[in-house]
Amino acid sequence: MSQQAIATGSLSSLGAPGGPKKMFGVDSRFVPPVFITLILLVGQLSFGMLESYKKTLLAIATAILAELVLGRIFVGKWPVLASAYISGISVGILVRSPAFWPYILCALLAIMSKYVLRFNGRHLWNPSNFGISALLFLAGDTVASLSIQWGNFFLPMVVIWALGSIIVWRVKRFHITATYVVSFFVFAFIRAWMTGNPWQAEVAPITGPEYQLYIFFMITDPKTTVRTVRGQCLVAFSVALVEMVLRLHQVVYAPFYALFLVGPTALLLDMWLQSRRRKLAVAVA
Amino acid sequence: MKHPLIARSVLTAIFVGLLFVPAIIRRVSSQETSQLDKKAALARHGFYLEEVSRKAGINFIHQAPQFDPKLEGIMPQVASMGASVSIVDFDRDGWPDIYVTNSREGSKNCLYRNQHDGTFKDVAEEMGIADVNQPGTGVSMGAVWGDYDNDGYEDLLLYKWGRPELFHNDGGHGFTRVTEQAGLPKWINANTAIWFDYDGDGLLDLFIGGYYSEDIDLWHLSSTKIMPDSFEYAKNGGRKYLFHNLGNGKFEEVSAKVGIDSRRWALAASAIDLRGTGHPDLFIANDYGISELYLNDGKRFHESGEETGVGFAPKSGMNVAYGDILNQGKYSVYVSNISEEGVLIQGNNLWVPREGTSGDKIKFENLARDLGVELGGWSFGAQFGDLNNDGNLDLYLTNGYVSLDRNRSYWYDFSHVAGGNSNIIGDAKNWPAMDGRSLSGYQQKHVWLNDGAGKFVDVAQAVGVTDTYDGRAVALVDLWNRGVLDVVVANQKGPLLIYKNTVLPENQWIEFELEGTRSNRSAIGAKVTVFWNGQQQVQEVSGGSGFSAQNDRRLHFGLGKNPAVEKAVIRWPSGKLQEIDKPVPGQLYRLKE
Numbered sequence: 001m002s003q004q005a006i007a008t009g010s011l012s013s014l015g016a017p018g019g020p021k022k023m024f025g026v027d028s029r030f031v032p033p034v035f036i037t038l039i040l041l042v043g044q045l046s047f048g049m050l051e052s053y054k055k056t057l058l059a060i061a062t063a064i065l066a067e068l069v070l071g072r073i074f075v076g077k078w079p080v081l082a083s084a085y086i087s088g089i090s091v092g093i094l095v096r097s098p099a100f101w102p103y104i105l106c107a108l109l110a111i112m113s114k115y116v117l118r119f120n121g122r123h124l125w126n127p128s129n130f131g132i133s134a135l136l137f138l139a140g141d142t143v144a145s146l147s148i149q150w151g152n153f154f155l156p157m158v159v160i161w162a163l164g165s166i167i168v169w170r171v172k173r174f175h176i177t178a179t180y181v182v183s184f185f186v187f188a189f190i191r192a193w194m195t196g197n198p199w200q201a202e203v204a205p206i207t208g209p210e211y212q213l214y215i216f217f218m219i220t221d222p223k224t225t226v227r228t229v230r231g232q233c234l235v236a237f238s239v240a241l242v243e244m245v246l247r248l249h250q251v252v253y254a255p256f257y258a259l260f261l262v263g264p265t266a267l268l269l270d271m272w273l274q275s276r277r278r279k280l281a282v283a284v285a
Numbered sequence: 286m287k288h289p290l291i292a293r294s295v296l297t298a299i300f301v302g303l304l305f306v307p308a309i310i311r312r313v314s315s316q317e318t319s320q321l322d323k324k325a326a327l328a329r330h331g332f333y334l335e336e337v338s339r340k341a342g343i344n345f346i347h348q349a350p351q352f353d354p355k356l357e358g359i360m361p362q363v364a365s366m367g368a369s370v371s372i373v374d375f376d377r378d379g380w381p382d383i384y385v386t387n388s389r390e391g392s393k394n395c396l397y398r399n400q401h402d403g404t405f406k407d408v409a410e411e412m413g414i415a416d417v418n419q420p421g422t423g424v425s426m427g428a429v430w431g432d433y434d435n436d437g438y439e440d441l442l443l444y445k446w447g448r449p450e451l452f453h454n455d456g457g458h459g460f461t462r463v464t465e466q467a468g469l470p471k472w473i474n475a476n477t478a479i480w481f482d483y484d485g486d487g488l489l490d491l492f493i494g495g496y497y498s499e500d501i502d503l504w505h506l507s508s509t510k511i512m513p514d515s516f517e518y519a520k521n522g523g524r525k526y527l528f529h530n531l532g533n534g535k536f537e538e539v540s541a542k543v544g545i546d547s548r549r550w551a552l553a554a555s556a557i558d559l560r561g562t563g564h565p566d567l568f569i570a571n572d573y574g575i576s577e578l579y580l581n582d583g584k585r586f587h588e589s590g591e592e593t594g595v596g597f598a599p600k601s602g603m604n605v606a607y608g609d610i611l612n613q614g615k616y617s618v619y620v621s622n623i624s625e626e627g628v629l630i631q632g633n634n635l636w637v638p639r640e641g642t643s644g645d646k647i648k649f650e651n652l653a654r655d656l657g658v659e660l661g662g663w664s665f666g667a668q669f670g671d672l673n674n675d676g677n678l679d680l681y682l683t684n685g686y687v688s689l690d691r692n693r694s695y696w697y698d699f700s701h702v703a704g705g706n707s708n709i710i711g712d713a714k715n716w717p718a719m720d721g722r723s724l725s726g727y728q729q730k731h732v733w734l735n736d737g738a739g740k741f742v743d744v745a746q747a748v749g750v751t752d753t754y755d756g757r758a759v760a761l762v763d764l765w766n767r768g769v770l771d772v773v774v775a776n777q778k779g780p781l782l783i784y785k786n787t788v789l790p791e792n793q794w795i796e797f798e799l800e801g802t803r804s805n806r807s808a809i810g811a812k813v814t815v816f817w818n819g820q821q822q823v824q825e826v827s828g829g830s831g832f833s834a835q836n837d838r839r840l841h842f843g844l845g846k847n848p849a850v851e852k853a854v855i856r857w858p859s860g861k862l863q864e865i866d867k868p869v870p871g872q873l874y875r876l877k878e
Binding site for chain 1: 289292293296297299300303304306307308310311514515518625626627628629630631632651653654659660694696697698700701702704705706707708709710712714715716717718
């Protein structure tokens with residue numbers, strides 16, 4: 001198993017070759033964890049958004065512990081924990097369940113997916129996306145993710161969108177977020193036209209907090225996106241397209257499932273195309 | 286690593302195993318019960334419920350409101366409340382009667398007088414409390430009974446999405462409308478009201494909780510921006526009113542003066558002395574937000590939801606019921622919420638006082654999951670009562686929101702609008718049309734039997750509760766003076782159901798009917814603690830509990846087999862204590878303060 005490839009698995013891995021870049025005076029790898037923590041704290045202090053501190057802490061602790069153990073066993077060194085922290089906190093915010101066990105299970109599935117579901121040294125799913133999608137699919141009687149955790153109000157949305165945009169811009173992932181958002185709006189209007197629903201109803205989901213985590217932390221994950229900028233935009237567009245199809249079939253968790261389906265498919269395709277290019281280059285040489 | 290292949294295989298096996306965990310947990314915790322015949326249900330669970338409304342001469346079907354056509358697309362959702370039931374012995378003949386509300390303009394409410402022979406007769410028309418939903422006055426949402434002038438007869442407060450009405454009971458022979466004299470406001474879109482004597486002056490005061498803002502007339506909308514501005518943090522609902530009884534037939538609105546100030550969307554409220562201070566505390570379950578607990582020091586209320594733990598996680602509160610479920614002399618509070626598989630799992634809350642906390646420092650923890658009463662679908666009314674007289678309080682829960690097309694659900698559209706920005710969710714015109722789709726419809730009810738050892742088991746199907754109407758209000762009452770609790774359920778756009786209870790005769794009981802003298806004559810707030818077989822159970826006379834409901838004021842205690850009853854202690858709202866030494870099981874005690 002490739003040690004280098006396992007080390008991290010989300011926005012937190014956005015360090016430049018030759019040493020980590022600085023953002024706001026902070027190692028850029030740690031900006032996303034700091035940002036998501038700020039979201040959590042502001043949401044909690046202003047709205048009391050967490051159903052339970054214990055559950056969120058449980059998810060974070062489980063993710064970090066799993067990463068430590070698996071990293072030590074399979075990579076042979078202590079891993080950077082920023083990725084596991086983001087996965088844990090995403091699980092803690094996005095999963096809603098009165099029970100405790102789903103938080104443990106979801107965090108475990110998220111982290112373990114990085115070590116189990118691999119191809120050519122790369123993990124295929126964004127860890128949080130895998131854990132949450134699997135849990136929503138397998139434990140719908142106990143788990144939900146209807147997420148309005150910091151209200152349906154305008155100001156928090158603008159602040160998070162602005163800060164999130166700055167961060168993904170600085171880590172050179174803004175084109176992914178922008179492509180997805182533009183595509184979502186276009187498809188929302190198409191859905192409104194097709195279903196006869198008010199366009200506001202079709203646009204509504206992206207104005208909610210669930211999407212703020214989704215567009216800044218899930219679809220931008222460098223370890224599970226393709227390599228070229230054009231390819232990344234195409235994948236973001238495809239996620240929005242598949243999401244539209246799922247939404248037309250009234251799938252409540254369409255965004256999670258769309259990324260679950262499109263992400264690994266695009267990654268495998270990308271790896272296959274690269275391998276073919278390498279073979280062609282070798283043949284030409 | 287020495288054996289990477291083995292390690293990876295083990296990891297993969299664990300990973301695959303984890304994917305099966307939800308299915309295993311589901312199997313282990315499944316509580317399915319099959320239907321049983323009466324004999325088998327009696328033998329296994331100690332009671333059986335038989336629906337007898339037709340036999341009892343009751344053929345009431347609730348009619349839902351029809352609002353401004355601007356709401357047409359989501360009318361089934363907006364017009365989804367109004368079925369209520371309250372129990373009263375309005376003519377003091379010693380037999381409980383039933384009052385039910387209707388909610389279409391022009392429809393009539395019914396007062397079913399107990400005929401003492403197993404049947405009831407609607408006398409609302411002749412008593413003057415039937416035609417209360419005239420156009421322009423709003424429609425009924427519920428009713429609570431309390432003797433506000435201490436003349437010995439229970440008076441009627443009718444709360445509506447519209448003009449609240451107070452009817453004076455004229456000696457059990459008729460009712461006189463006294464709304465204006467009492468000083469009630471012209472319009473409240475209320476979903477809850479309760480009678481309680483918050484300041485202990487011997488006069489019943491009145492709390493009314495608004496749902497929609499009181500400046501909205503749902504039949505004549507100037508704007509469609511009437512919906513909650515958030516699914517979980519809405520504060521644009523109706524205001525709250527506390528009417529202090531001045532003793533001369535007039536009431537003074539004092540909510541701001543005594544510290545009650547909220548515009549959350551109240552759906553249910555109830556008052557009880559949670560801390561043993563002698564003052565009733567006020568618990569409000571709010572839709573689209575957190576619950577509120579107003580602790581009462583006798584003069585002012587202090588909102589302590591967050592400090593006590595009950596007002597932290599926002600849900601869709603729809604019920605407030607109290608019960609001493611562990612026979613420890615302490616009340617737990619049951620608040621119902623929404624759970625829909627695959628979409629929204631809020632879970633109902635059972636707030637149990639945390640061990641070692643009391644008084645102003647009281648804290649509650651939600652033990653609904655541990656005790657097995659968490660998931661009840663789109664839950665509405667619930668009440669605690671000892672249904673099998675085994676000495677432990679059981680829990681009856683009704684549920685179901687909108688039952689239309691069985692095969693098409695509105696949940697997808699509901700969920701994605703609910704998560705949107707306040708400008709979108711707050712405007713009814715942005716909500717997709719329901720178009721005949723159901724929203725958590727046709728749900729099975731729950732009758733949770735308390736095993737006395739910290740677990741509730743759902744036996745609804747086994748004991749004969751098989752209806753799937755859109756249930757709203759539940760009231761418990763010994764309808765035929767037999768020493769058992771029967772169940773009355775009001776259903777939205779459905780029939781009023783009377784579940785007649787048959788209980789194992791070996792299980793004993795005792796009942797108390799209280800009348801205050803220094804305290805309010807209805808004895809609302811009076812507390813009875815029965816001590817038997819080394820345990821105790823406390824109950825309190827309530828001026829409204831559950832969802833849009835009021836149980837009989839009579840208190841019913843199950844005692845189990847061969848009980849040795851030591852004493853019953855009555856604590857009146859005035860503070861006076863009264864004790865009955867070795868009360869005899871199988872009797873109704875009529876006590877005056």
